[in-house]
Amino acid sequence: MKYTNLGRSGLVVGRLGLGTMNFGLHTPEPEAHAIMNLALDKGVNLFDTANTYGAQLGEGVTERIIGNWLAEDPARRDQIVLATKVYGMMGLKPNSGRLSAFHVRKACEDSLRRLRTDHIDLLQVHHIDRTTPWEETWQALDLLVAQGKVTYIGTSNFAGWHLTKAQEHARRRSTPGPVSEQSVYNLLERTVELEVLPACRNYGIGLLPYSPLHGGLLGGAVLRGTADGRAAEPKSVKQLKRHHDRIAAYEKWCADLGLPPARVALAWLLHQPGVTAPILGPRVAEQLDQGLAALKVSLEKGQLKELDALFPGPGGPAPEAYAW
Template sequence: MKYTQLGRSGLTVSRLGLGTMNFGVHTPEPEAHAILDRAVDRGVNLVDTANTYGSRLGAGETEQIIGSWLAKDPARRDRIVLATKVYGMMGREPNAGRLSAIHIKKACEDSLRRLGTDHLDVLQVHHVDRRTPWDETWQALELLVAQGKVTYLGTSNFAGWHLTRAQEHALHRGGVRPVSEQSVYNLLERTVELEVLPACRNYGVGLLPYSPLHGGLLSGALRRAAAGGRTGLPKSARQLQHHRDAVAAYEKWCADLERAPAQVAVAWLLHQPGVTAPILGPRTVEQLEDGLGALRISLDGDRLKELDALFPGPKGPAPEAYAW
């Protein structure tokens, strides 16, 4: 395993993170525990989850699965960087979601209880809340840090100007600044290159890309379909039809390179400046092992240019991408 710092912080994290969104939904608890065991054995220390993950509203099922795994061996807690998120609805009550101070406080306490720990290494704001004043949200987050319940703060699904606002607001207050941003980023979805990535690099924020395989489209979807296998969710199947030519060319390119498409897609992210750790979301131990193989792939400048030709991005940061 390779390691790096999370943004400008002194926190060391593995170059690949373990995403747990499938735990409790597609992956039963015993298999989820096996994935966690294998990930830690292979040197993965960044474990990413969210309070909304799971199959039942408000149950925090995925956090409970991680908590039961930690309870089996208390020494495991010090071996991982545990990150969860706050924003999504955890019930039907009016204050059961979003980023009000009352919800942030309760959501953090509930996550700590489900995870069976006294602190979160990273608490990430899962989305922007356009109706709660930023002062209220950030004061509540800073209080959790002051209380020792949270060590680092992060964001997720923020636009470039949201990232800038968060950083400048924290600087103005002389308080805690976010050290990470989690955004969708892959060969097929490169919008973050316009403003999110430049903002992250400017403020020393580590980017944690999620959906590195774009719902499975970049993991050999056409090859699986030809073999009568699973192509993914209905949304992924529709997108596959839209991107069929590019995906077909990509799978041939990977075959010529003698590398698995899923591994190449993750490796490409690892070569992008500003990316800290792509988040893998395996349903099985085998998928985890396949994803970890990305660390063994090195793409030179010519290879990266070939991938850019297959999946053109926005041609640079804003405003140069669309203006003189």
């Protein structure tokens, strides 16, 4: 495993993180425990989850699975950087979601209980809240840090100007602000290159790309001939039809290189400036092993240009991407 700092912070994380979105939804608890064991053995230390994962409203299924794994061997807790999220609806009551001080406090307490720990290393705001003032949200987050229940704050699904607003509000409060942003970023979806990635690099916010294989489409979907996993979802099937020729050309390019498509897609992300650690979301242990192999792939400048030709980005950062 290769390691780097999480943004401008002193926290050190592996260049690939373990995403747990499938745990409890597609991956039974015993298999999820096996994947976490393998990840720990391979040097993965960033374990990412969310209170809403598990597809059962308010149950926090995935957090419970991780909590049970931590309880099996308490020594595991200090070996991982435990990250979860707050924002999503955890019930049907009016204050069961979003970023009010009321919900942020309760959601954190509930996550701590499910995860069976006394602190969260990285609490990520899962989405912007268009109804709650930033002053209120930061007050709640700062209090959790002061209480020792949270160590670092991160964001997810923020636009570039949201990151700026969050960082400047934190600066006025003389607090560090977010050290990470988790956004969708892959060869097929490069919108973050316009403003999110430049904002992250300017503020020293580490980018944690999720969906690095675009729901499985960059993992050999055409070659397999049949959709499976997330690639079988209606949205992914529609995307595959739309991008079929381009993905087919990509898979041939990877075959000529002698590498699996998934490995190349992850390696491409690892070569992008500002990217800290793509988040892998394995359903089975074999997928984790395959993903970690991307750490050994070095792409030359010419190969990166060929990938840009196959999957053009927006043209660089704004405004040069569309103006001058």
